[in-house]
Amino acid sequence: MLTIGALARKTGSKVQTIRYYEQIGLMPEPGRTEGGQRRYGDAELDRLSFIRHARQLGFRLEAIRELLNLSDQPDKPCQEADSIARRQLKQVEQRLARLEALRTELERMVHECSGGRTADCRVLEVLRDHSECLTDHNEIGA
Amino acid sequence: MLTIGALARKTGSKVQTIRYYEQIGLMPEPGRTEGGQRRYGDAELDRLSFIRHARQLGFRLEAIRELLNLSDQPDKPCQEADSIARRQLKQVEQRLARLEALRTELERMVHECSGGRTADCRVLEVLRDHSECLTDHNEIGA
DNA sequence: CTTGAACCTCCAGTAGCTTGAGGATGTAGG
DNA sequence: CCTACATCCTCAAGCTACTGGAGGTTCAAG
Numbered sequence: 001m002l003t004i005g006a007l008a009r010k011t012g013s014k015v016q017t018i019r020y021y022e023q024i025g026l027m028p029e030p031g032r033t034e035g036g037q038r039r040y041g042d043a044e045l046d047r048l049s050f051i052r053h054a055r056q057l058g059f060r061l062e063a064i065r066e067l068l069n070l071s072d073q074p075d076k077p078c079q080e081a082d083s084i085a086r087r088q089l090k091q092v093e094q095r096l097a098r099l100e101a102l103r104t105e106l107e108r109m110v111h112e113c114s115g116g117r118t119a120d121c122r123v124l125e126v127l128r129d130h131s132e133c134l135t136d137h138n139e140i141g142a
Numbered sequence: 143m144l145t146i147g148a149l150a151r152k153t154g155s156k157v158q159t160i161r162y163y164e165q166i167g168l169m170p171e172p173g174r175t176e177g178g179q180r181r182y183g184d185a186e187l188d189r190l191s192f193i194r195h196a197r198q199l200g201f202r203l204e205a206i207r208e209l210l211n212l213s214d215q216p217d218k219p220c221q222e223a224d225s226i227a228r229r230q231l232k233q234v235e236q237r238l239a240r241l242e243a244l245r246t247e248l249e250r251m252v253h254e255c256s257g258g259r260t261a262d263c264r265v266l267e268v269l270r271d272h273s274e275c276l277t278d279h280n281e282i283g284a
Numbered sequence: 285c286t287t288g289a290a291c292c293t294c295c296a297g298t299a300g301c302t303t304g305a306g307g308a309t310g311t312a313g314g
Numbered sequence: 315c316c317t318a319c320a321t322c323c324t325c326a327a328g329c330t331a332c333t334g335g336a337g338g339t340t341c342a343a344g
Contacts, residue, residue: 003290003291003341004290004291005289005290007292007322014332014333015290015291016333016334016341017331017332017333019292020332020333021330024331033340033341035291035339035340035341036291036292036293036339036340037290037291037292037339037340037341038291038292038310043320055331056243056244057247057248058241058244060331061330061331062330067287080232082252085251085252086246086252088248089245089248089249089252092241092244092245092248093245095241096238096242096245097239098198099200099234099237099238099241100238102198102200102234103231103235103238104233105199105235106199106227106230106231107231109227110224110227110228110231145310145321145322146322147320147321147322156301156302157322158301158302158303159300159301159302161324162300162301162302166300175322176309177308177309177310177312177322177323178308178309178322178323179308179309179310179321179322179323180322180341181325197300202299202300203299203300204299227339232294261324285343286343286344287342287343287344288341288342289340289341289342289343290339290340290341291317291338291339291340291341292337292338292339292340293336293337293338293339294335294336294337295335295336296333296334296335296336297332297333297334297335297338298331298332298333298334299330299331300329300330301328301329301330302327302328302329303321303326303327303328303329304325304326304327304328305324305325305326305327306323306324306325307319307320307322307323307324308321308322308323308324309320309323309340310319310320310321310322311318311320311321312317312318312319312320313316313317313318314315314316314317314318
């Protein structure tokens with residue numbers, strides 16, 4: 001039986017985050033000691049690991065909730081899980097493209113700022129001047 | 143003279159976002175019509191473009207605030223702007239690395255899910271099983 | 285039995301907006 | 315000049331995914 005702190009250490013989460021997950025119904029209400037402290041078993045460790053891992057992969061909590069529901073019903077076709085992953089992949093690729101453009105621009109900014117005065121500084125120019133923009137002007141994603 | 147809606151269209155922002163920026167002091171209070179509607183000139187258009195662009199480059203509003211303060215005092219050395227950009231570049235490179243690992247993992251998930259039942263689905267397996275994780279288990283960054 | 289780390293609940297705050305209610309303004313067409 | 319209606323206004327609350335703190339209790343070691 002694990003305390004909440006031990007569970008946090010094992011999964012790399014924070015204690016408050018676990019309580020938050022419980023609050024929003026992503027983690028179940030665990031057993032308690034006489035004194036009211038939470039105690040966790042292996043099922044909860046697995047579940048939280050799943051959540052942690054999915055979060056690190058960029059899944060939103062709602063998507064994770066869907067995935068957890070799916071994995072509770074193993075006889076359903078997995079199309080749904082697949083499409084969630086596909087959606088995720090698409091978003092990741094968009095973010096990558098934007099970040100790569102951003103890196104290029106920032107590298108240029110840093111290289112061209114050679115320690116002059118602000119008035120000559122490319123860092124500010126690049127941000128001021130739209131025509132030098134290498135990125136497309138779409139939404140900034142979540 | 144631009145209405146707030148026209149300014150929004152020109153910069154690709156939303157009307158409410160512009161009002162929000164005004165509220166937090168990132169945009170100045172503009173002139174108003176007799177009836178109380180906001181009217182913007184070129185200075186505001188430039189400033190908002192700057193903000194939009196910087197946001198798309200991943201700068202936080204606080205960093206943007208710093209940059210705007212800098213660009214209001216063009217006689218200062220630009221070291222400060224440079225160091226902001228450098229900080230940003232470092233973060234971007236970290237995010238890129240994480241996202242690339244993520245893409246690999248998601249691609250694997252999507253390719254290996256061959257339309258079976260949920261119980262056989264790699265998407266859920268990969269998320270369940272830590273040993274298959276290709277990403278490092280660090281913080282998910284903002 | 286004491287000590288101190290770890291636990292508890294509840295509440296507020298964070299970023300960066302977004303949405304909605306309920307009402308006023310501005311402008312184009314008739 | 316008047317009407318319609320898109321756009322504007324303010325204010326307030328809501329969103330995601332946590333994080334931090336206050337103030338108090340429990341647990342395990344020594």
